[in-house]
Amino acid sequence: MFDEIEFNKIKRLPKYVFASINEIKLQMRRNGEDVIDFSMGNPDGPTPEHIINKLCEAAKKPKNHGYSVSKGIYKLRLAVSNWYKRKYNVSLNPDTEVCATMGSKEGYVHLIQAITNPGDNAIVCSPAYPIHYYAFILNGANVINLPIKWDNEMYLDIESYFNDLQKSIKSAFPKPKFVVVNFPHNPTTTIVKKEFYERLVSIAKQERFYIISDIAYAELCFGDFKTPSIFEVDGAKDVAVETYTLSKTYNMAGWRVGFVVGNKKMIEALQKIKSWIDYGMHNPTQIAATIALDGEQDCVEEIKSKYEHRMEVLIKSFNSIGWEVNKPKASMFVWAKIPNDYLHLGSLEFCKRILQEAKVAFSPGVGFGENGEGYVRIALIENDKRIRQASKNLKNFFQKFKK
Numbered sequence: 287m288f289d290e291i292e293f294n295k296i297k298r299l300p301k302y303v304f305a306s307i308n309e310i311k312l313q314m315r316r317n318g319e320d321v322i323d324f325s326m327g328n329p330d331g332p333t334p335e336h337i338i339n340k341l342c343e344a345a346k347k348p349k350n351h352g353y354s355v356s357k358g359i360y361k362l363r364l365a366v367s368n369w370y371k372r373k374y375n376v377s378l379n380p381d382t383e384v385c386a387t388m389g390s391k392e393g394y395v396h397l398i399q400a401i402t403n404p405g406d407n408a409i410v411c412s413p414a415y416p417i418h419y420y421a422f423i424l425n426g427a428n429v430i431n432l433p434i435k436w437d438n439e440m441y442l443d444i445e446s447y448f449n450d451l452q453k454s455i456k457s458a459f460p461k462p463k464f465v466v467v468n469f470p471h472n473p474t475t476t477i478v479k480k481e482f483y484e485r486l487v488s489i490a491k492q493e494r495f496y497i498i499s500d501i502a503y504a505e506l507c508f509g510d511f512k513t514p515s516i517f518e519v520d521g522a523k524d525v526a527v528e529t530y531t532l533s534k535t536y537n538m539a540g541w542r543v544g545f546v547v548g549n550k551k552m553i554e555a556l557q558k559i560k561s562w563i564d565y566g567m568h569n570p571t572q573i574a575a576t577i578a579l580d581g582e583q584d585c586v587e588e589i590k591s592k593y594e595h596r597m598e599v600l601i602k603s604f605n606s607i608g609w610e611v612n613k614p615k616a617s618m619f620v621w622a623k624i625p626n627d628y629l630h631l632g633s634l635e636f637c638k639r640i641l642q643e644a645k646v647a648f649s650p651g652v653g654f655g656e657n658g659e660g661y662v663r664i665a666l667i668e669n670d671k672r673i674r675q676a677s678k679n680l681k682n683f684f685q686k687f688k689k
């Protein structure tokens with residue numbers, strides 16, 4: 287019906303690459319099969335008890351049942367500002383430099399909606415967390431892919447990054463207005479040092495573009511590595527915002543709490559668009575999120591250690607079956623190159639076969655953009671026992687389907 291009425295905006299979104307894996311997974315589960323599922327970055331642990339207790343306490347108070355404030359209650363924005371002071375020694379004004387969001391994905395999409403004009407150009411790392419790319423596409427803008435490279439220790443090859451960035455800026459028309467970065471990077475786990483942000487901020491000021499930096503995995507760092515914030519660089523607030531989420535750090539993915547901080551002009555635009563679109567998160571959730579950020583942080587250490595331990599178990603057991611993968615220094619993922627004998631299949635077909643034959647689900651690298659081809663992303667959301675079982679299943683798969 288009404289064939290002449292086209293929904294053109296939606297047509298710019300491709301079919302979700304992960305959908306075909308999800309369909310097979312669903313079918314297998316309906317048939318009673320047990321799938322060892324490493325495909326989604328959805329934390330498997332519970333939210334720490336003190337946060338749940340605060341939610342329950344706040345939910346019992348009728349004054350918390352009405353509409354909230356779309357940019358987040360003051361106490362939550364203050365807790366965000368305190369978190370930055372404690373963690374990075376960065377000062378943020380809770381009124382003008384902080385906006386609470388319903389998860390960082392919502393914050394990111396609405397920010398892009400607020401600041402992008404049709405036809406704008408944005409530069410995004412490739413591969414990428416898909417919405418980093420498609421938020422621009424949805425708003426009629428265009429994206430220039432910047433392929434990233436990393437070394438054996440998973441540090442970004444910054445010379446190659448800045449070379450390609452300068453080339454893209456020089457050759458693009460119109461001149462790119464936005465650069466999106468995300469370190470620790472999803473999906474590749476690539477990390478950067480403060481020096482990277484120093485150079486990026488300086489180029490942004492010279493070339494006149496805004497930076498959006500997503501540090502969703504900032505707290506999930508292993509060994510001595512610590513994720514820097516762009517705001518540790520003097521003057522970064524002139525050109526940048528940073529997005530963050532409570533989803534991973536506090537096992538609060540379903541609660542939908544995140545925030546965007548930094549540049550006043552961008553924060554004002556986000557607060558304004560949100561004031562038209564929503565009435566803010568459920569008050570008890572915001573009150574509990576305040577406790578998450580301001581309360582005891584032992585739970586963060588526990589959550590981080592669990593991922594680090596699983597990562598060690600996975601690397602060791604995969605190595606023992608001959609699948610060598612680089613050790614990540616941060617995030618909740620392992621980014622694994624597909625073994626040479628199976629590279630010709632492509633990552634989607636490789637994942638389908640592994641799923642059907644070994645009952646193990648990974649995310650195909652191509653789902654994160656064409657530069658993700660040849661890899662799979664493994665989310666560390668299964669326990670040790672199931673990681674070892676997955677490795678046994680994979681060993682059998684590799685033996686059965688030897689080239």
Ligand SMILES: Cc1ncc(COP(=O)(O)O)c(C=O)c1O
Nearest residue numbers: 327389390391472502531533544
């Ligand atoms: C890099 C990155 N940014 C943002 C998000 C979204 O987090 P949230 O749950 O806060 O929307 C994710 C989720 O996987 C992510 O990987």
